Amino acid sequence: MKVLVIGASGLVGSHCLKYFKEKDVEVIGTYRNFKTEGTYFFDPLEENCFDFLEEINFKPEVIVHCGALTNVDYCEEHQADSENQTLTSTKVIADYCKKNNTRLVYISTDYVFDGLNGPYSETERTNPINVYGKHKLEAEWVAEKIESCIIARITNVYGEEERSKNFVAHLLSVIHSGMEKNFNLPFDQFATPIYAGDIARMIYLLVMDDKKGVYHLASTDYYNRYQLAKKVKSYFKNASHLLLEPISTQSLQQKAKRPLNGGLLNIKFTREYPQFEYTNVDAFILKNIKNGI
Numbered sequence: 001m002k003v004l005v006i007g008a009s010g011l012v013g014s015h016c017l018k019y020f021k022e023k024d025v026e027v028i029g030t031y032r033n034f035k036t037e038g039t040y041f042f043d044p045l046e047e048n049c050f051d052f053l054e055e056i057n058f059k060p061e062v063i064v065h066c067g068a069l070t071n072v073d074y075c076e077e078h079q080a081d082s083e084n085q086t087l088t089s090t091k092v093i094a095d096y097c098k099k100n101n102t103r104l105v106y107i108s109t110d111y112v113f114d115g116l117n118g119p120y121s122e123t124e125r126t127n128p129i130n131v132y133g134k135h136k137l138e139a140e141w142v143a144e145k146i147e148s149c150i151i152a153r154i155t156n157v158y159g160e161e162e163r164s165k166n167f168v169a170h171l172l173s174v175i176h177s178g179m180e181k182n183f184n185l186p187f188d189q190f191a192t193p194i195y196a197g198d199i200a201r202m203i204y205l206l207v208m209d210d211k212k213g214v215y216h217l218a219s220t221d222y223y224n225r226y227q228l229a230k231k232v233k234s235y236f237k238n239a240s241h242l243l244l245e246p247i248s249t250q251s252l253q254q255k256a257k258r259p260l261n262g263g264l265l266n267i268k269f270t271r272e273y274p275q276f277e278y279t280n281v282d283a284f285i286l287k288n289i290k291n292g293i
C-alpha cells in the first residue's frame with residue numbers, strides 16, 4: 001500500500017511516517033516550512049501542488065492529512081490565515097482524493113466541541129467555540145464527502161518531536177535544561193492526553209482494516225494542564241526549577257476561548273480493538289528516563 005503523510009514534519013505526522021515505515025508500508029511525507037529528513041515540500045495552497053508526486057512517480061492510495069495551523073490563539077486573531085491553512089488546504093487535498101480515488105484520513109480535534117460536558121463520544125453534538133475549532137469542523141465536513149474517509153479526532157498530543165513543541169516534551173526539556181521557568185497552568189481545562197506513537201499505531205490499524213467514519217483516539221489519561229505538568233515533574237528529584245502555578249482559564253486571558261471539559265472517549269476504538277495497548281503519560285516518562293532522555 002502507498003501512503004502519503006501530509007504534515008510529516010510535525011508531531012503527529014512524523015510519528016505516522018516513522019511507524020508506517022516500520023510496518024513496511026510504502027510511505028512518504030511532506031513538510032511546508034520545516035524540512036525534516038526524507039520529507040518533500042508540499043503546500044496545498046500553491047498551484048499544481050501535487051505535481052511532485054508525478055515527478056517521483058508515487059501515486060498514494062491513502063493520504064493521512066495532518067497539516068493544519070495548530071496555534072489556537074494565532075488562529076483567533078488571523079481568521080483568514082486559519083481558514084486558508086486548515087479549510088481551503090483540506091478542500092484541495094479532498095479534491096485530489098476524489099479525482100484519484102484516494103482514501104483520506106483527516107486528523108481533527110476535540111475543539112470541535114464546546115467543552116461543556118466532555119469527554120465526548122463520536123455521536124455527540126459538535127459546537128466549536130473558537131476559530132480553530134470552527135475551521136477544523138468545516139474541514140471535517142469537506143473530508144466527510146470522500147466516501148472512504150476516516151476522521152480521527154485527537155487532543156493534547158505528546159511525544160518525541162524534533163522541535164519539542166508539545167507540552168510534555170517542552171516540560172521535559174525545561175527539566176533537563178536546569179534553567180528556572182515558571183508556567184501558569186489552567187486547572188480548569190481538562191482533556192485526554194495521547195501519545196503520538198499511539199495515534200500512529202491506531203491510524204495504521206484503521207487504514208489496514210478499511211474503516212470509515214469518525215473515531216475518537218484517546219488514551220486512558222484524563223488531566224487538566226496543571227495536573228499533567230505536576231505528573232511530569234513528579235518523576236524528577238531535581239526539578240525545583242520548574243515552577244508550576246495553577247491558574248483559572250479566565251485569569252489567563254487567552255485570545256481564543258477554550259473548551260473546559262474537553263477530551264475524547266475511546267469507547268468505539270477500544271470496542272473494535274480490545275487488545276490495543278495504550279501508552280499513558282507515566283509509561284512515556286518512564287521510557288524517556290530509561291533511555292536517558
Ligand SMILES: NC(=O)c1ccc[n+]([C@@H]2O[C@H](COP(=O)([O-])OP(=O)(O)OC[C@H]3O[C@@H](n4cnc5c(N)ncnc54)[C@H](OP(=O)(O)O)[C@@H]3O)[C@@H](O)[C@H]2O)c1
Nearest residue numbers: 007009010011012031032033034067068085109155156157
Ligand atoms: N498536537 C495536538 O495536541 C493536536 C490536538 C488536536 C488536533 N491536532 C491536529 O492534529 C494534526 C497534526 O497536528 P500536530 O500537533 O502534528 O501539528 P504540528 O506539529 O504543528 O504539525 C503540523 C504539520 O502540518 C504542516 N502544515 C502546516 N500547515 C499546513 C498546510 N496548510 N498544508 C499542509 N501542511 C501544513 C506543518 O509543516 P511545517 O511545520 O513544515 O511548516 C507540519 O508538518 C493537525 O490537524 C491538528 O489540528 C493536534
